[in-house]
Amino acid sequence: MTVVDSRVRIVTLLAQQRPEAIVGIPESEWVDFKGVGPAGPYDLSLDSKKYELAxxxxxxxxxxxxxxxxxxxATRRPTDLYETVVKRNPFAKRxxxxxxxxxxxxxLVxxxxxxxxxxxxxxxxxxLGYLVIEVPALPEKARWALVTRTVNExxxxxxxxxxxxxxxxxxxxxxxxxxxxxxVNSGLRGGPAMDLGVAVEGGAGVDVTVAESVVEALVERRRSALLSSLPQVERRPRRQRDGAALPDGPQRAVDELLKLQEIVGRSLSYTLSRDLRTPQQYRDEVAAYLEKCRTGLLQMLEQAAALQLDPLVLRLENRSDAMLRQVEVIATLDPAYRAVVRIPGVLPDLSDxxxxxxxxxxxxxTLAAGMAVSASIASFGLPAARSGPSTSRFPDCTWSEDGLVVKFPAVDLRARADVxxxxVVLYGCPxxxxxxxxxxxxxxxxLDxxxxxxxxxxxxxxxxxLPPDAEHPELAVG
Incomplete structure (x- = not known):
């Protein structure tokens, strides 16, 4: 519905004496609903109300x-983006x-x-009834409308x-x-000035909630995969003497002797292929690695999940009659937010x-492999770092404790045009x-x-x- 059609709709509903149909209509850039006190919409006995009218x-x-x-x-309820009419408040014409x-x-204007x-x-x-004040837009050459006085405390x-x-x-x-x-410095419209607007074209920010059990379940699954490379405890058959099994002490001595004979028989190959770590040292490495994973896994999950949804797209509007060259827009948000660029055509797989x-x-x-042998478990960078087209056309996202800053590439914008x-994917924004x-x-x-x-x-x-009963469970988003 166009702005003109919407204005006509409100006036038509009032002319048809159907004011109840206006309940639920949101306020916008072109309509402001006013409640009424005992002295009317604007109590002109008060300076503050005179200023409010102007x-x-x-x-x-x-x-x-x-x-x-x-x-x-009109009021803004928790589920509304804008203030919305919640009830009629007709008043006396006098x-x-x-x-x-x-x-x-x-x-004052x-x-x-x-x-x-x-x-x-x-x-x-x-x-009783309703008052409508229709205000025309100022032509570009007459901008801007000033209120010539202010209100003190x-x-x-x-x-x-x-x-x-x-x-x-x-x-x-x-x-x-x-x-x-x-x-003022340019003589109050002595030269052109920017008149830009930013609106949401599509997508949304993402408030991601990760179940507490997900992180621990994924860490434990990784622990099992890494520890599976440890050798299983060797079970040697117990030797017997006179038909009876040897006691534990002599049995261990026999086992060690047999093992020593095997090492002597293949001493060189055993030395080269033997892992430089003991099983306990490897377990310690795995424990330290999993602790590192645990600290960063929550952010990885949030980012990977947010990348599944459509990114936020903003529309930049030039409302002036001037051609604007290399317009650069910088968005600033609370430091609780995160941002990542999703490469077109590349969608991360939550199961990996x-x-x-x-x-x-x-x-x-081992001595034979040296330090050049890579792990057999797959590993790669965060989704934002995957290879793809040149990022020069994408936003530059910088985070610090002071806030998140998203710098969009500069664009040329014709008069009365938009782009x-x-x-950009915004997430972690409760x-x-x-x-x-x-x-x-x-x-x-x-323009300055x-x-x-x-x-x-x-x-x-x-x-x-994380579905707990699946044989190979994948992360579920919803």
């Missing part, structure tokens, strides 16, 4: 225009003085913005400051100080995890609301300044388990 009008004008729909309560509204807007007011009666009570309007709000999703953001400085290099199996670390940024915040900044080579904003990305929950 701010709401300027924010829509600086975006694509839109509607202020008064008489509906609480609205459109002339005062116009006066406040004319006094520059340039002048002509808004339109429409009243719709409630079907249940003709004395006491909620009073004060002179000497300006604010440049802009509607973004279901929220209102303000142009950061660097962008405001750039506008990327283990670290294991110790040389027992019996292969899909290269996909969220109880089904969405996560992503802070992005953008620069380009042909920097633009930054916040985007919300959906988060999918993923579980990793």
């Amino acid at each position: 701010k709401d009008v300027a924010a829509l004008a600086n975006a694509a225009g839109g509607l202020l729909v008064c008489g509906f309560k 609480l609205v003085n459109t002339e005062r509204y116009k006066s406040i807007i004319a006094d 520059r340039p002048s913005i002509s808004v339109e007011f429409s009243w719709y009666d409630d079907p249940g009570d003709s004395g 006491d909620g009073k309007l004060v002179k000497g400051g300006i604010a440049i709000p802009k509607r973004h999703g279901d929220d209102t953001h303000y142009l950061p100080p660097d962008a405001v400085y750039q506008l 995890l990327p283990w670290p290099e294991p110790p040389v199996p027992f019996g292969q670390k 899909l940024l290269p996909p 969220s109880t609301e089904g969405a996560a915040a992503l802070r992005w900044t953008a620069t380009c080579t042909n 300044g920097r633009q930054e904003d916040l985007a919300r990305i959906p988060v999918e929950h993923l579980g990793v388990t």
Whole structure:
């Protein structure tokens, strides 16, 4: 559904006296639902409400225009990405003085913005209804709409400051100080400025949950595979004397003597083929190796599972009439997040995890083989390090304790055009609301300044388990 169609739909529902059908509609860049207090949608006896009216009008004008729909309560529930209408709140028409509204807007907003007011009666009570304020988008040459005063801590309007709000999703953001400085320094639209947007085209972040038993089960399976190379205890037949078995002491002496005779008979080959480690030393090597595996296996499982899903794809939009050269977008997230690039056409196999290099199996670390004999158990790098196309076209992901930084390759962007940024897999991002915040900044080579904003990305929950009864179990994702 297009923006125009959606606006028409809301107005049509009100004109048809079907306000109940608006419950469940989410707020967006072009519609802001306003609850109503005892003094109406905007209590103009308060400076803070005068500022709120001016701010709401300027924010829509600086975006694509839109509607202020008064008489509906909207809130964000834990399962919603955006604030959504939860109930009707019709009010008396006498609480609205459109002339005062116009006066406040004319006094506090520059340039002048002509808004339109429409009243719709409630079907249940003709004395109550809903107010719609339609705000047109400012033309590019007239950008930006300013609120000419700010509010202090006491909620009073004060002179000497300006604010440049802009509607973004279901929220209102303000142009950061660097962008405001750039506008002022260039004569407030004396030259072109960036006007970019970032939206989710597809995919999601992944919150991976690994069952506690999975790591230990995989470690124990690897332990069994490595220790299987140890020689089995040799069972020599017990010798007899006068038809009775020898006692343990004489039996061991006989066994040692027989073993010594075998060594003497093939001393050279025995020496060359004998493992340089004792069985206990090999067991110690395996134990140290498995402890190393245990510390990194959880992250390997999370990453391998996240790579099974579609990666996150962001759409970069140029909303200005200027051609932007070499636009570089950098996304910053909380350090709890991880990121990895999935090579197109390469999908990791969860049944074949990327283990670290294991110790040389027992019996292969001999004088004959030296140290050049490799292990027979397969080993390879993490999925992100597999061979594939050149990564120059892919995002550069850098993690530190301060945060995760994803730098996308620079692109040229025509006026009023958009482009899909290269996909990236984000995982390890727990969220109880089904969405996560992503802070992005953008620069380009042909315009000064920097633009930054916040985007919300959906988060999918993923579980990793290990079927215990299968003969050759594979990891299950779901």
